[in-house]
Amino acid sequence: MTALREVAVVGAGAAGLHAAEALRRAGYDGRLTLIGAEEEPPYDRPPLSKHLLGGEWQPDRLALRDPRALDELRLDLRLGMRAERLDRRERTVHLSDGRRVRCEAVIVATGVRARRLPGAGTPPGGPDAPPPPGAHVLRTLADALALREELRPGVRLLVVGGGLLGAEAAATAVGLGAEVTWLVSTATPLAAVLGGETAGLLTDLHREHGVRIRTGVAAVLLERRGRAAGVRLTDGSELAADAVLTAIGSEPATEWLAGSGVPLDGGVVCDAYCAAGPGVWAAGDAASWPDPRTGRRRRLEQRTNATEQAMHAARNLLAGPDGVRQAYEPVPYLWTDQYxxxxxxxxxxxxxxxxxxxxxxxxxxxxxxxxxxxxxxxxxxxxxxxxxxxxxxxxxxxxxxxxxxxx
Missing domain, CATH: 3.30.390.30 (FAD/NAD-linked reductase, C-terminal dimerisation domain)
Known part of the structure; x- marks a missing residue:
């Protein structure tokens, strides 16, 4: 095992936590810094659009580890701090509070941020600033709690985006009595991730439960008096709403790596071992690596991948340049709970x-x-x-x- 004394893991979600745990389990006993932009300790994201949004769970149930388990990892835990720059020559990560974290190696696990609907603009404060009132994304605990406040019987909710997140949120909202309209740019919601047959089955279930579905449409957000008021479709028609949820995909949160020399192209460009260059590794939603089965690069936004790839990256990091490393060859797995x-x-x-x-x-x-x-x-x-x-x-x-x- 390589004789590292300072390792930083940037991103305190599932991938970051599992990377830290894998390092400790493999015998790394040096300084281990875990940096997270959110104030909350590591928590699970899949329940946000289901159990938490529906009110069945409260935030504390999302925690991935209890405080005692986190203490046992002996982490230098930096929560509520964004990584703003990586200086590979000085081997430091610059944080949003002005401090610097020294690290001989870093694992990038910063994940993704939700895309916003055209028309809303980027609010003052940059891409991490909250959207205008009534306009929602669903990526963080705070996002889910804000949307949950608006969901009640009779509220008009527009869900824009035909993927799993939009589908789960629509199912949850209609179960709470909201009047849900689901806007999808393709002919069949969910077909890209589930295939046409299974997607058709779930689409029928949505309609049976009262979700109104509009396919083959694109939209821009309408704002009136500083609040989201609905959307305008490409044909010029408008749909009014009390709240709008944008679920049109995401983009890797890698802007802090600009100028660092870490290769970026739709994510952190890694090799088959999850390495992005000397001393830099990546795992989870932000990592792009060559699929050994197809030879094409891929990036997976899947909960299971975040765990498996993080552990893989950690083990390869500790193996060192002369050790035995293993190529990452996952079998992608996802699940969704609806109705x-x-x-x-x-x-x-x-x-x-x-x-x-x-x-x-x-x-x-x-x-x-x-x-x-x-x-x-x-x-x-x-x-x-x-x-x-x-x-x-x-x-x-x-x-x-x-x-x-x-x-």
């Missing part, structure tokens, strides 16, 4: 030429299905069919042929 159903996905159903149910059926909302492109298993998706789905995961990992080739 009492948990949908699980391995790999990528997107662009599949063949969707074959191998257990159960879509009609009964219990199935496991394989997704095939060019004769190769690229994804698997299922609901309430865990055993069959686990078997398909192995086929995704092996990029197996489908159907099986003759022996």
């Amino acid at each position: 009492g159903l948990r949908v699980q996905v391995f790999g990528s159903p997107r662009g599949a030429e063949r969707f074959e149910v191998v257990d159960g059926s879509l009609a009964e909302h219990r199935f496991a299905a394989v997704c095939v492109r060019d004769g190769v298993v690229t994804g698997a998706v299922g609901i309430a069919s865990a055993r069959a789905l686990r078997g398909l995961r192995a086929r995704v990992a092996a990029r197996g042929r489908w159907p099986d080739e003759p022996a």
Whole structure:
């Protein structure tokens, strides 16, 4: 193991916390600084759009570790502090309070920030400033609590964006009695992440629960008297609302690395071992690395990836330049909870030429299905069919042929 004495992990979310834990478990006993822009200790983000937004959970239930577990990591914990610059020559991270943290190595785990709807502009204070009243994004605990304050029976909510976050928030809001309209730029919400068949099933469920869905539309935010008042669609028509949630994707929070020499291109450009250059590693939503299966670069905004990649980066960091490192070769995994159903996905159903149910059926909302492109298993998706789905995961990992080739 390399003889490092000062390591900084920038980003105190799931990836940052798991990186810190992996370093300690592997025997690193030097100074370990964990830097987080939010005031809260590390917490879990997936429940924000579901349990917390719906009021079933309170903020303390989101904590990833209790105070005692954090103390045992012997962290120099810097919360409420943004990293503003990395000086690789001086081996320091410059913080928003003017202080500097020395580090012989750094793991970048700063994640992403939510994109805002065109028309709102960037408020004074920069991209981290809050949106105008009535206009919401859903990335942080504060975001979720602000939106929760507005959700009550009869409130008119516009959800803009056809991905998982928008879908989960729409399902939660309509369950609270809000009048929800969901605006999607594509023909079918969720198809890009779940595949057409599963996306169609969930879209039907949204409509059955009272969500009004407009597809193939784009929008800009309308503001009146300093508050969001709805959106204007590309055809010139307007939709009024009491609140607008923008869920149109995100962008890596890597601007603090500008001028550092760390390569940036839609994220922190890493090699197969999660290294972005001498002494710099990256993990989680902000990391871009070459997929050994396809040779193409990829960046995953998935909770499981944040954990697995962080641990991988930490182990490779400690191996040192002359140690045995391992390439990062995950099987992507995501899940979503909507209307009492948990949908699980391995790999990528997107662009599949063949969707074959191998257990159960879509009609009964219990199935496991394989997704095939060019004769190769690229994804698997299922609901309430865990055993069959686990078997398909192995086929995704092996990029197996489908159907099986003759022996």
